Amino acid sequence: MTGTAQGSAKAQAYQQEIADSVYEYFDKILDEREKEPRDDLLSHFLSAEVEGNRLSRNDILDICFLFLIAGLDTVTATLDCMFSFLAEHPEHRRQLVENPDVIPNAIEELLRWETPVMMVSRVAVQDTELGGCPVHKGDHAIVVIGSANVDEAEFPDADQVRFDREVNRHIAFGGGVHRCLGSHLARLELRVALRSGTSASPTTRSSPAKSSSTRRASAPSTSSRCASRRRGRGVGTTPPAVGHMPGPAALVPVTLFVPAGRVGVPA
Numbered sequence: 001m002t003g004t005a006q007g008s009a010k011a012q013a014y015q016q017e018i019a020d021s022v023y024e025y026f027d028k029i030l031d032e033r034e035k036e037p038r039d040d041l042l043s044h045f046l047s048a049e050v051e052g053n054r055l056s057r058n059d060i061l062d063i064c065f066l067f068l069i070a071g072l073d074t075v076t077a078t079l080d081c082m083f084s085f086l087a088e089h090p091e092h093r094r095q096l097v098e099n100p101d102v103i104p105n106a107i108e109e110l111l112r113w114e115t116p117v118m119m120v121s122r123v124a125v126q127d128t129e130l131g132g133c134p135v136h137k138g139d140h141a142i143v144v145i146g147s148a149n150v151d152e153a154e155f156p157d158a159d160q161v162r163f164d165r166e167v168n169r170h171i172a173f174g175g176g177v178h179r180c181l182g183s184h185l186a187r188l189e190l191r192v193a194l195r196s197g198t199s200a201s202p203t204t205r206s207s208p209a210k211s212s213s214t215r216r217a218s219a220p221s222t223s224s225r226c227a228s229r230r231r232g233r234g235v236g237t238t239p240p241a242v243g244h245m246p247g248p249a250a251l252v253p254v255t256l257f258v259p260a261g262r263v264g265v266p267a
């Protein structure tokens with residue numbers, strides 16, 4: 001957007017400027033709601049209590065900011081992943097073109113397969129153990145939900161992209177109390193985009209089509225472009241085998257490749 005490399009001083013300054021203006025925008029609206037409450041979310045935040053305490057203005061502003069940004073990159077990155085996959089897999093794409101009713105199932109399967117938000121992080125509030133891995137209070141844990149989404153114990157043919165999968169309990173939207181608040185909106189947006197994308201350009205494909213639709217369960221996908229991008233971002237670039245790495249000390253990140261259903265355990 002700035003025409004400069006991500007992370008450069010100019011890009012960071014621009015991001016800061018935009019973030020400040022978003023905070024200012026919400027601050028102004030909150031002032032208005034304080035004077036004249038309405039039946040809306042922002043007015044509710046102003047009177048809400050958590051464990052008997054009102055939210056501070058900064059808390060509310062942070063929540064507003066999160067609401068705004070949480071739905072931006074996630075949906076665009078997911079569409080990026082899905083259209084890349086379909087461009088590289090004409091046989092899957094054909095299924096959607098020939099029968100658009102498959103789209104909702106295809107979205108769930110591609111969410112499982114690509115897991116656009118590959119990892120979530122947590123700080124342990126008490127000593128515990130996960131899959132034999134000791135976790136100490138204060139440890140930072142990075143939970144690789146993309147690994148859980150290809151867990152053979154949960155997904156038969158986990159390394160196959162199957163739009164006819166009948167049971168698909170993927171956790172691409174996380175799990176537990178912090179599960180994605182925008183998943184219903186995201187699903188709607190993805191359905192609209194896939195429906196119009198596949199009907200507007202039914203034969204688009206990447207050239208040359210070079211990847212297969214399988215990936216190893218123990219590592220982020222090597223087959224899709226999106227997976228390569230994720231690796232390029234340097235997050236969990238070289239995952240250890242499925243299982244765990246013991247957390248050597250508090251503040252040292254622990255990467256947990258958890259089986260499906262275990263996410264959300266660390267508080």
Ligand code: HEM
Pocket residue numbers: 066067070071072074075078116117120121172173174175177178179180181182183185186
């Ligand atoms: C396909 C698109 C999306 C994906 C893959 C996605 C994924 C996720 C994941 C994995 C989490 C859990 C984070 C954690 O446990 O630490 C999360 C949280 C969240 N998402 Fe989404 N998300 C998507 C779209 C959206 C949209 C459209 C919105 C809002 C308009 C949204 C709002 C949120 C919020 C507010 C949270 C934080 C919930 C909390 O901490 O209690 N997300 N999302």
